[in-house]
Amino acid sequence: MAAESENSNCNAWAARDPSGVLSPYSFNRRAVQSNDVALKIIYCGVCYADVAWTRNVLNDSKYPLVPGHEIAGVVTQVGADVKGFKVGDHVGVGTYVNSCRDCENCNSSLENHCPKAVYTFNGIDTDGTVTMGGYSTHIVVHARYCFQIPDGYPLAKAAPLLCAGITVYTPMMRHNMNQPGKSLGVIGLGGLGHMAVKFGKAFGLKVTVFSTSESKRDEAINLLGADNFVISSDTQQMESLKNSLHFIVDTASGDHPFDPFLSLLKAGGVMTVVGSPSEIKMQPASLILGARTLSGSLVGGTKDIQEMVNFCAANKIYPKIEVIRIDYINEALARLVNRDVKYRFVIDIENSFK
Ligand SMILES: [Zn+2]
Numbered sequence: 001m002a003a004e005s006e007n008s009n010c011n012a013w014a015a016r017d018p019s020g021v022l023s024p025y026s027f028n029r030r031a032v033q034s035n036d037v038a039l040k041i042i043y044c045g046v047c048y049a050d051v052a053w054t055r056n057v058l059n060d061s062k063y064p065l066v067p068g069h070e071i072a073g074v075v076t077q078v079g080a081d082v083k084g085f086k087v088g089d090h091v092g093v094g095t096y097v098n099s100c101r102d103c104e105n106c107n108s109s110l111e112n113h114c115p116k117a118v119y120t121f122n123g124i125d126t127d128g129t130v131t132m133g134g135y136s137t138h139i140v141v142h143a144r145y146c147f148q149i150p151d152g153y154p155l156a157k158a159a160p161l162l163c164a165g166i167t168v169y170t171p172m173m174r175h176n177m178n179q180p181g182k183s184l185g186v187i188g189l190g191g192l193g194h195m196a197v198k199f200g201k202a203f204g205l206k207v208t209v210f211s212t213s214e215s216k217r218d219e220a221i222n223l224l225g226a227d228n229f230v231i232s233s234d235t236q237q238m239e240s241l242k243n244s245l246h247f248i249v250d251t252a253s254g255d256h257p258f259d260p261f262l263s264l265l266k267a268g269g270v271m272t273v274v275g276s277p278s279e280i281k282m283q284p285a286s287l288i289l290g291a292r293t294l295s296g297s298l299v300g301g302t303k304d305i306q307e308m309v310n311f312c313a314a315n316k317i318y319p320k321i322e323v324i325r326i327d328y329i330n331e332a333l334a335r336l337v338n339r340d341v342k343y344r345f346v347i348d349i350e351n352s353f354k
């Protein structure tokens with residue numbers, strides 16, 4: 001019996017096969033090593049990645065699979081060599097839990113682009129074990145991949161910052177989309193898009209939301225503070241915005257044409273893709289005319305993540321969330337697929353596992 005409990009010190013919910021249906025599961029987390037932080041998970045955000053990997057969309061899922069990479073919790077133990085964290089601190093863990101810490105990318109705070117980066121779930125860690133995500137009661141992680149959440153910032157709302165928040169913040173900073181008075185287009189108004197609107201307004205930008213759904217107009221303008229709302233299939237409205245935007249952040253996960261959006265950029269304008277369309281097709285002229293740039297981005301490095309969390313705390317930027325219990329997760333994932341969430345589900349892990 002002792003051996004059995006040693007092998008399962010962490011309660012979780014896991015998918016067992018490509019049906020993606022999650023159910024209770026337990027497994028063992030490693031003991032805290034000298035550079036590790038252990039945290040009790042209080043909340044975990046629900047990302048579209050959780051759907052993709054529980055359902056084996058990329059054909060690389062390793063079951064049982066415990067998803068979740070928007071983790072917010074409280075430090076319960078720190079390793080002997082850890083500096084900057086103490087028991088009781090509010091902290092977060094995002095989409096990766098390890099990297100080589102020795103390559104050009106790691107040495108430039110671009111750990112997310114390290115060739116040996118280990119994702120928070122369904123990754124192979126340096127000890128050969130498959131990583132398990134935040135739909136679980138605790139996690140042990142090297143301190144470099146753990147982030148301070150300032151006192152007073154609600155933990156439930158901190159969770160979505162660790163993937164949705166950083167995914168849009170990093171390209172906005174890289175492409176200088178933080179110059180007050182300039183204009184930003186945001187394509188898609190889900191978990192990522194609503195954060196891009198919030199960052200845009202905090203940076204002093206004039207924000208236009210592009211959506212396929214008229215039903216989002218009221219909230220985009222009145223709740224999120226967007227300046228303009230455009231139905232992207234309305235060719236007349238799209239035409240009237242040609243050459244008018246400095247920047248576009250494209251968060252759409254579905255397939256859509258690129259030329260109509262690129263034509264909205266001013267000369268030298270930048271469009272960044274952070275969603276996951278199945279392909280990108282465009283006329284070369286859409287880039288050549290106006291010397292426009294199309295770029296991509298994937299989450300952010302450790303320095304950017306801490307900076308983004310601090311920026312959200314300082315500017316009172318809070319994701320809009322719907323808190324659920326873990327036993328609602330299968331319905332929640334189905335609703336996420338149907339885009340029926342405003343704007344991020346967050347699992348109340350602490351109360352779900354009592
Ligand atoms: Zn994510």
Ligand SMILES: [Zn+2]
Pocket residue numbers: 099100101102103104105106107111114115116
């Ligand atoms: Zn590296």
